[in-house]
Amino acid sequence: MLRIAVPNKGSLSGPAGEMLHEAGYQQRKASKELVLVDPENDVEFFYLRPRDIAIYVSSGRLDIGITGRDLLLDSGARAEEVLPLGFARSTFRYAAKPGTVSTLDDLAGLTVATSYEGIVAKHLADKGIDASVVHLDGAVETAIELGVAQVIADVVETGTSLRNAGLEIAGEPILESEAVVIRRTGADPHGPKVQQFLRRLQGVLVARSYVMMDYDIRAEHLEQAVALTPGLESPTISPLHDQGWVAVRSMVRTTEAQRIMDDLYDLGARAILTTGIHACRL
Ligand SMILES: Nc1ncnc2c1ncn2[C@@H]1O[C@H](COP(=O)(O)OP(=O)(O)OP(=O)(O)O)[C@@H](O)[C@H]1O
Numbered sequence: 001m002l003r004i005a006v007p008n009k010g011s012l013s014g015p016a017g018e019m020l021h022e023a024g025y026q027q028r029k030a031s032k033e034l035v036l037v038d039p040e041n042d043v044e045f046f047y048l049r050p051r052d053i054a055i056y057v058s059s060g061r062l063d064i065g066i067t068g069r070d071l072l073l074d075s076g077a078r079a080e081e082v083l084p085l086g087f088a089r090s091t092f093r094y095a096a097k098p099g100t101v102s103t104l105d106d107l108a109g110l111t112v113a114t115s116y117e118g119i120v121a122k123h124l125a126d127k128g129i130d131a132s133v134v135h136l137d138g139a140v141e142t143a144i145e146l147g148v149a150q151v152i153a154d155v156v157e158t159g160t161s162l163r164n165a166g167l168e169i170a171g172e173p174i175l176e177s178e179a180v181v182i183r184r185t186g187a188d189p190h191g192p193k194v195q196q197f198l199r200r201l202q203g204v205l206v207a208r209s210y211v212m213m214d215y216d217i218r219a220e221h222l223e224q225a226v227a228l229t230p231g232l233e234s235p236t237i238s239p240l241h242d243q244g245w246v247a248v249r250s251m252v253r254t255t256e257a258q259r260i261m262d263d264l265y266d267l268g269a270r271a272i273l274t275t276g277i278h279a280c281r282l
């Protein structure tokens with residue numbers, strides 16, 4: 001049975017559960033459930049603190065886990081990213097009172113408060129900056145106001161938390177993060193159960209970002225139309241009863257669908273339809 005670590009709370013938890021549900025797996029009904037066996041799919045889910053997931057996976061006791069790239073790197077655990085999942089996107093940045101820190105060199109001699117001590121200590125060492133790091137569990141934006149540090153390093157998504165605390169970003173992002181699937185470093189990458197799990201999640205990612213587009217076009221414009229909708233491999237072309245026309249079916253990116261429909265219409269295509277994809281295997 002495949003053993004999978006899933007975040008039990010925080011920003012990763014809800015979207016991870018939704019993605020697993022869309023991939024056809026049973027998910028827990030109550031947020032207090034810690035373990036769930038899904039016998040039909042031959043998997044067992046362990047709901048763990050997001051910060052602990054890389055450690056469990058690196059120990060080899062669990063086969064696979066969903067966590068944040070930033071949490072994986074911060075843990076220093078021997079686990080590696082195998083599939084980015086596109087949710088819980090954030091950047092990890094330094095911030096300070098306006099006018100106090102403009103370049104990384106200005107951090108020298110200062111104290112940085114963070115919940116991600118592993119990432120920050122490594123970044124400072126890599127850049128050769130001699131600054132102190134103080135570990136706090138959360139709400140680090142307040143550390144500057146309360147005099148515990150002059151700088152913070154934290155997750156930034158919209159920037160609202162920084163603005164509310166009267167802070168501004170200092171320097172370039174330390175890293176860009178999103179939810180990722182992780183495995184123990186060096187684990188057999190070809191195990192059939194793991195491959196099936198990854199294919200299911202990839203299917204969800206594709207279903208979320210593509211729609212199926214169908215349209216009719218005069219045969220003489222087919223090549224131009226196909227250039228607009230090349231599909232993932234190649235579009236399906238079917239004859240229509242009226243021999244001057246053909247029907248085309250192709251997958252297109254959801255974000256580009258409206259522009260492509262306009263361009264196809266201008267080319268003379270008609271009966272242009274898009275339909276959602278619920279699940280797929282590529
Ligand atoms: N506001 C946010 N937007 C997007 N991703 C976020 C946000 N806050 C945290 N994350 C991501 O969530 C993961 C951290 O999960 P974790 O559960 O520890 O913290 P949290 O979501 O801040 O929840 P909490 O602080 O309530 O425990 C990291 O990968 C981080 O990048």
Ligand SMILES: O=P(O)(O)OC[C@H]1O[C@H](OP(=O)(O)OP(=O)(O)O)[C@H](O)[C@@H]1O
Binds near residue numbers: 139140155
């Ligand atoms: O840029 P924003 O959209 O404001 O998001 C970033 C904030 O979200 C997270 O905080 P959370 O609410 O999880 O509190 P925490 O600091 O206790 O983790 C993170 O630690 C930042 O504070």
Ligand SMILES: [Mg+2]
Binds near residue numbers: 138
């Ligand atoms: Mg948080």
